[in-house]
Amino acid sequence: MLDDPSVALTILVLALFVGFEVISKVPPLLHTPLMSGSNAISGITVVGAILAAGAEELTLSTVLGFVAVVVATINVVGGFLVTNRMLAMFKPRRKQS
Amino acid sequence: MNAQLIQIAYLAAASLFILGLHNLGSPKTAIRGNTMAAVGMAIAIIATLLTEGVVDYPVILAGIVVGSGLGAVLALRIHMTSMPQMVALLNGFGGLASVLVAGAELLSYIRRDAVPEGTVPVAIGLGNLIGGVTFSGSAIAFLKLQEMMSGAPITFPLQKLLNAVLALVCAGLCVGLAMEPTNLLYFEILAGLSLLLGILLVIPIGGADMPVVISLLNSYSGLAACATGFVLGNSGLVISGSLVGASGIILTKIMCDAMNRSLLNVLFAAVGTDGGGGGGAAAGDQGTAKGYTPEDAAVIFNNARSVIIVPGYGMAVAQAQHAVRELADLLEKKGITVKYAIHPVAGRMPGHMNVLLAEADVPYERLIEMDEINPEFPQTDVALVIGANDVVNPQARTEKGSPIYGMPILDVDRATHVFVLKRSMNPGFAGVQNPLFFNDNTMMIFGDAKGTVMKLVEAVKELS
Numbered sequence: 001m002l003d004d005p006s007v008a009l010t011i012l013v014l015a016l017f018v019g020f021e022v023i024s025k026v027p028p029l030l031h032t033p034l035m036s037g038s039n040a041i042s043g044i045t046v047v048g049a050i051l052a053a054g055a056e057e058l059t060l061s062t063v064l065g066f067v068a069v070v071v072a073t074i075n076v077v078g079g080f081l082v083t084n085r086m087l088a089m090f091k092p093r094r095k096q097s
Numbered sequence: 098m099n100a101q102l103i104q105i106a107y108l109a110a111a112s113l114f115i116l117g118l119h120n121l122g123s124p125k126t127a128i129r130g131n132t133m134a135a136v137g138m139a140i141a142i143i144a145t146l147l148t149e150g151v152v153d154y155p156v157i158l159a160g161i162v163v164g165s166g167l168g169a170v171l172a173l174r175i176h177m178t179s180m181p182q183m184v185a186l187l188n189g190f191g192g193l194a195s196v197l198v199a200g201a202e203l204l205s206y207i208r209r210d211a212v213p214e215g216t217v218p219v220a221i222g223l224g225n226l227i228g229g230v231t232f233s234g235s236a237i238a239f240l241k242l243q244e245m246m247s248g249a250p251i252t253f254p255l256q257k258l259l260n261a262v263l264a265l266v267c268a269g270l271c272v273g274l275a276m277e278p279t280n281l282l283y284f285e286i287l288a289g290l291s292l293l294l295g296i297l298l299v300i301p302i303g304g305a306d307m308p309v310v311i312s313l314l315n316s317y318s319g320l321a322a323c324a325t326g327f328v329l330g331n332s333g334l335v336i337s338g339s340l341v342g343a344s345g346i347i348l349t350k351i352m353c354d355a356m357n358r359s360l361l362n363v364l365f366a367a368v369g370t371d372g373g374g375g376g377g378a379a380a381g382d383q384g385t386a387k388g389y390t391p392e393d394a395a396v397i398f399n400n401a402r403s404v405i406i407v408p409g410y411g412m413a414v415a416q417a418q419h420a421v422r423e424l425a426d427l428l429e430k431k432g433i434t435v436k437y438a439i440h441p442v443a444g445r446m447p448g449h450m451n452v453l454l455a456e457a458d459v460p461y462e463r464l465i466e467m468d469e470i471n472p473e474f475p476q477t478d479v480a481l482v483i484g485a486n487d488v489v490n491p492q493a494r495t496e497k498g499s500p501i502y503g504m505p506i507l508d509v510d511r512a513t514h515v516f517v518l519k520r521s522m523n524p525g526f527a528g529v530q531n532p533l534f535f536n537d538n539t540m541m542i543f544g545d546a547k548g549t550v551m552k553l554v555e556a557v558k559e560l561s
Binding site for chain 1: 107110111114115117118119121122123124125127128130131132134135137138141142145146148150151152153154156157159160161163164165167168169171172173175177180183184186187188190191193194195197198200201202204205208215216311312315318319321322323325326327328329330331332333334335336337338339340341342343344345346347348351439441446447448449451452455456458460461462463464466
């Protein structure tokens with residue numbers, strides 16, 4: 001776990017650099033799928049939601065966790081599916097028949 | 098499961114996200130990239146389910162089933178023209194999840210009589226703030242895009258001052274939470290104010306500036322996930338969140354550059370009209386635009402060798418992409434080359450036009466970026482502008498006083514003939530008149546874009 005804030009900050013900054021590097025190579029053609037796909041990735045909050053919802057006893061905190069699981073899963077499933085649906089439409093030129 | 102194994106699973110997930118985004122860089126590998134990212138997500142979720150302390154499986158599974166169902170229905174039923182709304186909605190859900198997780202964590206600390214330490218209280222505050230702004234801001238963006246509220250900027254006196262004060266109070270509450278981490282009242286007020294701030298930040302932004310807003314909210318949703326990572330001390334979340342944050346920042350910058358405006362100008366200048374009023378009078382001294390029929394146009398198309406189609410938001414509104422593809426097919430059968438010129442901010446989100454034309458089965462090699470296609474206009478016989486306005490306005494090159502001066506545009510006016518399909522002479526979102534419409538080589542065809550293109554198809558068919 002990230003008990004040391006400087007370690008977490010190091011990871012954050014390095015990940016930002018990786019993000020800039022990888023994403024600046026995506027052509028404008030694919031900017032919409034990039035958005036919906038990266039959006040689905042931001043649904044990783046579902047991890048926190050599961051941890052909050054899964055605690056033993058039922059409290060306000062598990063209720064909030066449950067709602068968070070629902071909305072984060074919409075984000076994840078909706079995001080990946082709609083990205084897939086969009087990308088399936090991008091086709092190269094067909095061979096002249 | 099062993100805590101270290103779980104961390105390694107998160108690392109695997111983060112690596113798959115990076116590889117997935119890398120593969121999204123080419124249309125040939127993009128589907129694979131999306132699948133890799135989805136597999137990464139599945140690994141992260143399974144690892145979390147196996148974490149010690151996660152015991153209440155029925156509740157979690159119920160949440161996952163309900164969320165998956167709703168997400169799948171949304172994803173499979175949404176129209177491609179509504180993709181900007183869809184992305185706004187998903188951004189909003191991501192933000193909301195961050196607020197809820199921050200709240201749940203704080204409550205759980207309080208219940209255990211524990212005090213969050215180190216960066217955790219700050220992260221709880223930031224997760225609440227960024228998540229809240231993302232959620233309510235996305236909701237407003239959604240309403241504007243869905244036309245459930247006017248796309249025109251909503252402004253009132255002292256708006257910027259109010260926003261600045263609100264932002265300062267929110268920052269103060271974050272500091273308050275850092276000093277008194279278990280003060281639930283601070284958290285609750287912060288939650289309320291961040292929702293209000295999100296609404297107030299997005300209402301003054303006009304419809305045509307939505308590509309910037311959506312990109313920015315996309316970035317926020319990532320940063321909110323990142324803050325959640327700090328709350329939970331989970332490196333997987335920190336990495337994934339910052340990837341998305343970086344992606345949103347890059348897209349925001351590309352969109353701002355494509356309009357030659359600074360981010361601050363887009364966010365606070367309240368540029369734009371509803372696309373309606375004020376057009377007629379300004380047209381006065383520029384001469385008259387010449388209206389033509391699709392039959393007139395068909396003759397010129399029939400004699401052309403090269404055609405460039407320039408789509409804009411009007412094509413999306415009219416759902417004209419399939420008719421456009423039909424016209425292109427017909428012209429190609431006559432041996433005419435057809436290409437599409439895509440301006441970075443055409444439509445309501447980055448890449449909007451590409452998705453619509455891909456939906457209509459246009460091969461992606463034909464969709465050409467602005468810098469690449471601009472040199473081709475002078476050798477092109479016909480430029481066909483469908484529902485685009487500001488992105489083809491030559492004022493951007495010449496009129497120093499114009500609000501769009503300096504914006505990179507598609508040089509359609511340099512083609513031999515220019516057809517502009519438009520509903521009326523109303524100016525575009527920037528509220529500026531377009532001298533292109535009055536040029537000698539420009540021919541206007543008024544009417545609904547889809548209807549006009551279909552008539553054009555019939556007229557071209559009759560000539561052959």
